[in-house]
Structures are given as C-alpha cells and as structure tokens.
Amino acid sequence: MWLPVGGLLATLAVVVGTAVAFAPSPRITWEHREVQLMQFHQPGIFNYSALLLSEDKDTLYVGAREAVFALNALNISQKQHEAYWRASEDKKAKCAEKGKSKQTECLNYIRVLQPLSATALYVCGTNAFQPTCDHLDLTSFQFLGRNEDGKGRCPFDPAQSYTSVMVDGELYSGTSYNFLGSEPIISRNSSHSPLRTEYAIPWLNEPSFVFSDVIRESTDGAEGEDDRVYFFFTEVSVEYEFIFKLMIPRVARVCKGDLGGLRTLQKKWTSFLKARLICSRPESNLIFNVLQDIFVLRSPDLKEPVFYGVFTPQLNNMGLSAVCAYNLSTAEAVFSRGKYMQSATVEQSHTKWVSYNGAVPTPRPGACINREARAANFSSSLNLPDKTLQFVKDHPLMDDSVTPIDNRPKLVISDVNYTQIVVDRTQALDGAVYDVMFIGTDRGALHKAVSLKSGVHIIEETQLFPDLKPVQTLLLSSKKGRRFVYAGSSSGVVQAPLAFCGELHTCVDCVLARDPYCAWSPATAACVALPETDSPRRDLVQEMSGDTSVCPASSPLPLPSPGSSSLSCLGPDSSSSPRSPWPAVGSGPDSHPRVTLLPPFLSDQAQHVHALGTFHLFCQATGPADIRFVWEKNGRELEMCVPVQTHALPNGRTHVLSWLRDAISESADYRCSALSSAGNSTSGVRISVLRPEATHQKWTRELTAWRAVAGEHDRMMQSWRKAWESCNQDNF
C-alpha cells in the first residue's frame, strides 16, 4: 500500500509568518493603588461619558446618566454642583411599552454637553428614547426646562454612536434620527439654516460616529476659504467586498457657510464630502479599519493641525490597535483636488463603485464657497448650479484616500484594544519637541507613549479604573503648571497627572522611563517633573535615548532595616569590605562554617528581557561573618551600587542577600560570588536580550511569562526577607 504525501510548503514562510512585526509594550505598569489618582463617582449614577472643561473656571463638567456635575478641575473629588435630569415616569413607561428596558435603556443618558455662553451649557439626553435638549444655567446650576426636541442632535438609543460640536452657537452633530437608529444623520441645528445629510447609502451607510470638530479658515485667508466642520466615523464600505460586510473609517467635512441648495439639495449639505482614512501596514497584512477616536493636535509650532486616530481591526482582531496621524492638508487636498467615486450598475442587481473619470462641473462639487467662487458670482451655496449640486448629491465619496503621516501607523500594539486618545506636545530638556500620546484602553487603562526617532516608546500603563471598565472619554487640560488627563467610564471619572515622576526612585529608573515630563535632580536625589518654564533646568538629568550613563555613579538606597540585620550598598562607594584582589577560588567541602549559596541560584534565574527593560537578579548565601558578595557583568566587576542585606544568625553565621536591578541593550553574563574567609561560591547566568524583529512570536509569548516571573521574584524577595527576619532567631 502506498501513502504519498506531496505538498511541500515552500511558500510557507511567505504565507504564514506575516504576523505583525514586534509590537511595543509599556515599560512600567502602575496599578490603580500605586499612584495618586483623583476620582469622582456619585453613588447610584453611572455612565460618565460627557466631559467638558472650563479652564477659566477650573471646572470640569461631567454628563452622566440622569445627572450633570460640576467638579473642581484641580481635584475632581471635590464636587461643586450637581443637577439631575431624570426621564419622567410617563416617558419611561412609553419607552418600556416599545420593548426597551426600563432599568437601563429608558433613562436619560446625557450625550451632548456643550458650552452655550459664559453662563449656560447646552445639554441633550436620550430621555427614555425621546431625545431632548435643555439649557443648564451655570449660576443656579439648574436646568431651564426648555424641553427642545433633540432629534438629530442626540441619539434615541444610549447604545448608539454620536458626536457633536458647538460652532459659533450652532450645534453640529452626527447621530441617528429615528427610534430604530436606522437613519443616520449629520446635521446642523441652526435657526437660520438647519442642514442635514441626504438619507441615502452613498452618503452614510450604517455609520458609527466617533468625533467632530471645527477647522478654522487659515489665518492668512489666501483662498478666502470657509471654516469647515470635520466628522470622523466608521461605516460599512460600499466600495469593498469580502466574505463579510467590510467597515471603513471615514473623514467627512462640511463648510460652515453652507446654506443648502435652492432646489436640488434644499436644506441638505451641498458641501458634504467624505474620504477613506487609511491606517494599515501592508507588508504585514495589517488593516486597521475601525476608527475608535480622533484627537486634533494643535500647537503654535505646528503649521497645521494633526489628526491623531486610534484604530482597531475589524477582521481577526485578537487585540490589535494602532495609532495613525494625518495632516489636515492631506485631507484637504483629497477634498479639494482628489478624484470622486461613482457607482455603476452591474448586471441589474449589483453595484460597483469605481473611479469617476468624466468631466467635473464648475464650481467644484462639494467645495466651500471661496474667493474664486465668489468672483464667479457664486456667493452662496444657494446660487450653485444644479449640475454641481446633482454631482455632489451622487458623488459624496472621494476616490482618493487620506493617507497617514509617513504612510504608516505611528504605533501598532497587540493584546490591547485602544478606545480613546489625547495628545500633548511638549519640550524635553534637550529642547526637542515630543508628541506624547495618552491612549485609553477597553480595560480601564491609560497608555502614555512618546514618538522617538527609534519608534514609539510606551512610557507607562496606568490602571485608571480598577473595575477594568473601558475608557469612554479622555480630556487633556492645557493650563500651564496644572495639567491633567481626565478619563470617563461607565463607573466614574478619574484625574491623572501627566507624569508620575516622583514614583521613579533612582536616576536609572528616571532616565530609562524616557518620559519627557520627568528629569532626575541629583541635588534632591529625586525624579521630578520638568518645570514648564525654561529657568531652573540646569541641574537636571534627562536623556530621551534612555542612556543611563548620564546618571551619577551611585544613588541613595532605601532606609536600612533595624535590628541585627543591615542593608548596605555594594559598589565602588562601599568601603566596608575589601574588594580586591579577587580571592582564591573554592574551598574544601569540609571547611566549617562553609559558604553556601542558597536557591534560587543565579543559574536558575535565566531570563529573556527586552532591550532596556529592567530586570532583577538576586543571590543569597550563608557563611561566616565576613561573607560578602561580588557581582560581575560580562567578566568585569560591577561599578554600580547593589543592595546587600545581612542577617546575623545565632551560631555566628551570617545570611546575606543581594539583589541587582539592571537594564541592558545587549545580552550579558552575570556572576554572583559569595566570598569569605571560609571559601567562595559562585553562580552565573546569561540574561538574553530578545531581538524582537527576529523572534516576534516567541517574544510576545515569553514576554508575559518572564514578566510574571520577574514580578514573582519581587514578591518572593519580600516574603523571603520577612521570613528570614522572623526565622533567624528560631530556625538556626
């Protein structure tokens, strides 16, 4: 009998092995309790999803379910005011009759919280599936009971997406227009010219609204352009097709001066155009086609706003996220000079969207009324020719895509779903300017990442919400000297400083953090927040490359423990014991009391670490009173300070324990030797730096494992220390 097997997978390496290149991970993780975070939560109130900051008043307004709060922006645990807006029993009953849950859906979720004037906020809520808007008087902190119909400004269903932005007193919003949530709409709520989108698949196809903002006319005003309102959303693609419905992230924009058409597109946008946002890494087959959030970074030293977006993949999403950034001008170019798409009918029942190659009417369809248009007597969208209007009605989708800066994601990360982003632009000690991203996750954490030349470095992860609830809103304050990140979730609001410099206790840690907000102060032996002024920075140490050689040779240690135990520093500064010459190796097994290394030996502590990631090694031994340790790295005695703990044992013997904390960029060999008059004992280990590019898969798996081991080591160290301290009077 013959059993043949063909099929060499020679193309295997090409076909598989296309997994993501190495994804970074946070260098430090702060548990919720480890760092000082201000929190706000009102018992019985949930869904703190709308945040609005008044920097003038140092007040953070929070829209939650059936309530609005005013909090002290410098310490949000201090509530200043509260106003409740509960759906009436009548409305709740009607809502429940329509099959919605009275306990969850038929309540009033505050969705719109926008500034109306210095003394009032504009507030809309779902109000038991009957969206309603009202004014909140900030003096009395009471609702005025306007009871405006919120349809088109606020969704009916709290589970549906929405976005809104107040521009010059008029509310622009993206939401759904009906009870079922099946009619999406982007509209302007305006007394003199309310406008909306066509209800048609080419305009909006099951969109999830993410963000909107106004982009002001450039100050030089050369083109005599209008202010534009940008909308960001993910919708079902019309131009692509696969086994499932494919989603596609979009940027759309309308012109503020749009007044709709006279006949065609009457009371509809004449300036609604949309384009694809590309966030992908083609060489790895990574496609991030679900937009989660957008932040508009504006800075005096940036010549144009930059859109920072967080994305996740729709397909095969095992917890991948990406950040892509877009220049405003890239999007503007697509809208003002790009090709349009058009739909073509294929064999009766099918449609295919293809590039439109025919003549484009003048004025250009979807363009804002600019100087040129006005010169041609098109002073308003109401004057636009029917040809232009009909074209934009049929061709709202651009053929060109908006590509990210450098044509690739700033950051791709695995094992995490990003939900929200804010970005700060800050100057480090070296004078260079860095974009620092604060990114919320679906498990209540905040990542802080900085763009370095070598790629994005994730400085730290902070667990904002211990209940692991997704970060639903992020807000960055901009007031100098008192800057915070505010985060809202279903369970509460958290206020975090931009950096936790004070938690980094050594110069090495402070430098390795590569946090542009932090620098080491040798004078005070502390990691301190960089002053935002330029003055007193002279004596600070910061090195964004993470090169710790800038650190002073030795740093102070924690306090020594009391009693018969001692804690000292082994290193070039410690003169308590003779350090050289190297004593003769080994001693007879019969010599008493001999030197014995205790487990876990250094050789048990082999680790794969990542470049410049910290790790711990420890070494313990018993022996005569003169026992001491020597640490070697790559055959050379270590120059740095290594803590040593000594416990006198009753029979004249001594227990010594030493632990090393280090970070390396190349694999290194370590040896720990216990030296004494009674002999020596040595154990060694090689710590390998994993080359992420080469061994990405192994890496991502092992990283977590070894991290845990390292954590375990830390914990065991604590236990052992306690145990040795408690045991040494009766165990020996």
Added chain:
Amino acid sequence: MWLPVGGLLATLAVVVGTAVAFAPSPRITWEHREVQLMQFHQPGIFNYSALLLSEDKDTLYVGAREAVFALNALNISQKQHEAYWRASEDKKAKCAEKGKSKQTECLNYIRVLQPLSATALYVCGTNAFQPTCDHLDLTSFQFLGRNEDGKGRCPFDPAQSYTSVMVDGELYSGTSYNFLGSEPIISRNSSHSPLRTEYAIPWLNEPSFVFSDVIRESTDGAEGEDDRVYFFFTEVSVEYEFIFKLMIPRVARVCKGDLGGLRTLQKKWTSFLKARLICSRPESNLIFNVLQDIFVLRSPDLKEPVFYGVFTPQLNNMGLSAVCAYNLSTAEAVFSRGKYMQSATVEQSHTKWVSYNGAVPTPRPGACINREARAANFSSSLNLPDKTLQFVKDHPLMDDSVTPIDNRPKLVISDVNYTQIVVDRTQALDGAVYDVMFIGTDRGALHKAVSLKSGVHIIEETQLFPDLKPVQTLLLSSKKGRRFVYAGSSSGVVQAPLAFCGELHTCVDCVLARDPYCAWSPATAACVALPETDSPRRDLVQEMSGDTSVCPASSPLPLPSPGSSSLSCLGPDSSSSPRSPWPAVGSGPDSHPRVTLLPPFLSDQAQHVHALGTFHLFCQATGPADIRFVWEKNGRELEMCVPVQTHALPNGRTHVLSWLRDAISESADYRCSALSSAGNSTSGVRISVLRPEATHQKWTRELTAWRAVAGEHDRMMQSWRKAWESCNQDNF
C-alpha cells in the same frame, strides 16, 4: 476657554470586543528530549520535504535536497538505502547565470516522489531551475537516468508551491510552468491525453498549491460518474476587493476521464471547476482565508471522505489558525448543482464577478461524463458541444461556496501557525469513535487534538524539531499495532508514536489527558496504549470526559529519597499520624521550637488556572519532629494522596515539604496547615479557574504568565529540595 469632548463610545462593546472567543491550548507540552522520538538526518542534506510510505515493505521513502532515502518505517533512524541526484555543474552554472543562488536555489530539490510500480518510484526535482523527472529503481536503489522534462510537473523554483498525485500511472500536478513562476498550471502528464488548464486569470490567479488527491467513483456507481482529482490551493481572489489583494482558499476538481475538447479547449480540461472554501467565524469577524494543508479522512464507518483543512488568516494575523472540515458531498453538490460566477465589465477598465443567472448549456459545463451524458450520446469530452465548452472556459468559478461541517471551524487557536494536518479515526474504550487530529506548526511542534462533544480538546503539544523549523510534511501510517506520525522539515525527519501514554504516571494524569489512545491499568499502575484489538480492555480505566473520579483512591508515588530524609504519602491511606480531630489553632510565639511555615507561603501561590489544567501547590515548614501537614480543599480535608518530604535537622527539628498536584473545573480554596505538638501554622489560597468566554483577553495574556510561574515553581522545588538536602547538616 472651553474644551468639549463628545464621542461616547457607546458602541464600543460592539465594535471592539469582537476578538476571538477563547482559543484552547495544549494540556501537556512535551519537550523534544522528554519523549522518545526516532529521528533521521543525513549530514549535509536538507529539506526533507517529500515523504512516501510503503506499508507493505515497512519503508519510508524520503525526498530531500539532492537525495532520496529509504528508511525503516518502524525506526527511521535505520537507513536502508540512499540515492543522490545532484544538479550537474553545467546546469548549476546556467542557473547562477540567470541570477539565482548557486548555494541554495540552483540545487536539485526533490518535489515529486510517487509510486510508479512495485519496483520503481517516479521522482522529479527542481534540478537547478530545469525541472527533471526520473525513475528510481527500488531493487538497486539507483536512478535510471531517464532525464524527462519535468516542466509542469515540478516547479522551477524550490520556493514555489506544488502538489502532485499519481492516479493509475498518470501524474496530476499543480505547479508553475515557467522559470519566473508566473504561469500556474494544473496538468495531467499522460502519454495518451495530456491536459492542462487555460493560462488565464479566471482559471488560476497566483495560486499557492496545497494538496491534491483522487476521489474514486462511488462504489454503487449509480450516476455512472467518473473518478475525480481534487486540487486544493489558495489564490488571489477575483470576486472580492479590499485595501490589499485578498486571498481565497479554493477547491478545484477535474474528471479522470476528461480528454479535452475537440476544437474549443483542445488539450485543456473541459471539467475544471473551482469553488471557494469557507472557513470563518462571522460572529467574531474571524476569516481564515489562507489554506495551509488538507487531509482526506477515509474510514469504513464514514459514508464519504471528509476533507480536513488547516487555515490561517491573511489579514491581521497575530498567530491564529483554524481547522475546518468539509464533507465531500458538499463540494460535489456545489460543482454539480451550484451556480456559476461570471465576470462583467464595469466602466471600461473594471471587472466585477457576479452570479450568473442566465441559461446554463446542456450537458452541464464542467460535469464529468456520466450515464446521463452518455445516454445523450456525449460519450467523451471530445464530443461535448461548443456551447458547453465555451461556457466552462469562461465560467470556471462557482458562485456557491463549500461550507464546513456544522458551518464553523472545528478548532480556532491563537498564538500558533498551523502548517500541516493528518487525522486518525479511532475507537475509545467507551466504544465511541473519535477523530484525532495531528497538526504541525511553523515552529516544529505537533498538536494532537480530539473532537469532543464539548469542543476540541488539544491533548498535547510535542516539540518534534528542537530547532523550531516548520513542519513541512506530515504522514500517518495506518498499519495496525505499529502506527506512527512522520514529520519532515528542512532539517530532518521525525517519527513519533500516536501517543505517549507511558509518560503519564498517575491515573489522574492518564484520565485528564483525555487521550482516546491511552487508558489507565490499575493492575500495573501504568498508563498504557489502548490495544487496537477488542480483547483485553476489561480492566482499563478511560474517561473521555476527564472525570478523574474513575481513578482508584491512591496511586503509587515516586521512589523515596535516601538518608535521613523520607518521602511518604499523606492521605486517607497514611496512618502514620493522627489526622483528626482538628487540633487547636495557633500557639504562643514564645513556644520553642515553634512551627514556622517557610516561604513561599500558600498565599503567595495564587494562580489563575484553566479548567482541568493541572497545577502545583507546595507548602514547607520547620518544627518539632512530630510536625505534619493537613491539606484542605474548600474546607474539607483532602482525600487524595499528597507527597510529603521530611528532613531531620540536627537540633531535633524537622523540615517538611509537601506538594499537591491538582486539577479543578471550578475555583477552589486550598489551605495547608502544619500541625505539631508545638502548635500549628496555616496558610491558604484561592485558585481561580478563569472563565475563558468572559475574560478571554486577560486569559491569553495571563495563561502564559502563570504557566511560567508554575514551571518556575517546579524548578524551584527541585532546587530547594537539593538545597535543603545539602544544607541541613551545616546550615542549622
């Protein structure tokens, strides 16, 4: 200043959180050195990619780079014959002139190794980019020097995909036809009727060939159907479109009796039809569109062959793999009754493939000549009307897809790339029949998985190739009583038994393995391979549900250690110490020698484990000579045997160490108490079973971490044991 933030991600849970539902992982991992594997590797020879088994002769033929070997199939480390076939220097030089690497590409990679007769093999090799075929005489084990042109049977480029199958003396192959590898072809090498595919995108579009096999006419022959040859490959989709080229897995088939057309499709297949293979989990947005391998499972108790396929995703592949199985009849139905697709031209330059809804000519295009066709006087494809031939030429792609059994993958797994699969159908002790999958990975491992009612359980992972080279070929022998899995990689061939029952040392382990090949023999206290005959199974214990209550109350332990130390079993059988009533809790801190638990305490050993995954807990203490342990689980004293190791210390004190191995399906509390005349000391811990559905993300991360900790524990245990043994004479 106002900083508004809209954008509640109310739809967050819908948009993210679509990650894969919990993926299983192997219950046991065998390192290469832990299990007995036979290996073959000839120094200097690489790429052992073609395997062919002669069960009659108990010989495994291996095609490698420039060599063919005959190995003893019962022990492949025994080489029987070898024949070398090196590319000539002349050919190598010409190949190098064309820009290929003389060291790697310009060699002779054996790609086709097929049985020709009882005394000869048909062998083709790339032969320095000049594919050539030859006959290998099995008597002399020498090549006959036929020097046949191998074009169309064997690729030019060793990096290119290929597949071939010998059917009734004629070779059917899928490969590329030219030097550049740009012309794909599925052909029959036949003296009387060589046939091939059209060179046209709708027929084959950059395919990666994976597998081919013959499906014989059903024995009842009701339809008078022909034998069919099935081809499996992945190609670039014509019917779908996204930001990148989309790949799509296909099954194609041709009829053995096909003779080509008379004018249209002359010397081309008239029976070539192809269809999509679907392997996806739409509710999780998982799409597996790259086919890696196919195995055809045939069994007397199966009414039709089943195609088992392993797939990986093209997009966002972070190490996801799936197994989908297809009934032959599902594929046949698509080919014989399904709709066709047709291409339509859109706006000059674009094409869209849509469902063809027009009239279909008779005889049905692409159908094999069957009784009905013959009755209508179409006795051969040469008689087929031009209409039928032109239709099949233009419509080789079916509109209907081949869907998997149960409409979903049998198995979805993360963090691994599957490359190859073979499947065995075996009867367990309970009489039920199980499909056992042996699946190779791209890192040299083999997974063994069994389909249970509760889903697929991955029994074990075996590291076949310690160099982590991808498994390129898998072959399963079928001879009763001497069954093996053979695996080929670039570095060698490995032979593994179907199960490692003997490595499972306790009844609990043996039962928890849920391996249908293994059962516990209480008589010999060993886990044994289930005899393939029905006879002596009476006294064996096997429980495919993993219910260990079938195990006898206590199992033997490893040998006790010598000297003053002892190793015993704590449990209902041990009568050495009083076990109840529970002694009074606690003792004064001043009592000497008091009982002291040593770290790591039970409370340090908190773990998240997976249901029925084994874990270890350990507990150590010092105290007076009568010290002993009591273990509790959920408040009840443990009935099972727990090993205890005792070391007498010089001063009359004792060190005891006990370790528990357990597996749980629900979270459980454990307590370990050291009891003695001098008092007691207790530590407790809760071991949590992670609910994978709910916390998949956390799980996949933590799994690895905790695994490592568990491994670390094991290793530390060993170190400590040694240390305590060596220390107790001079440390106390």
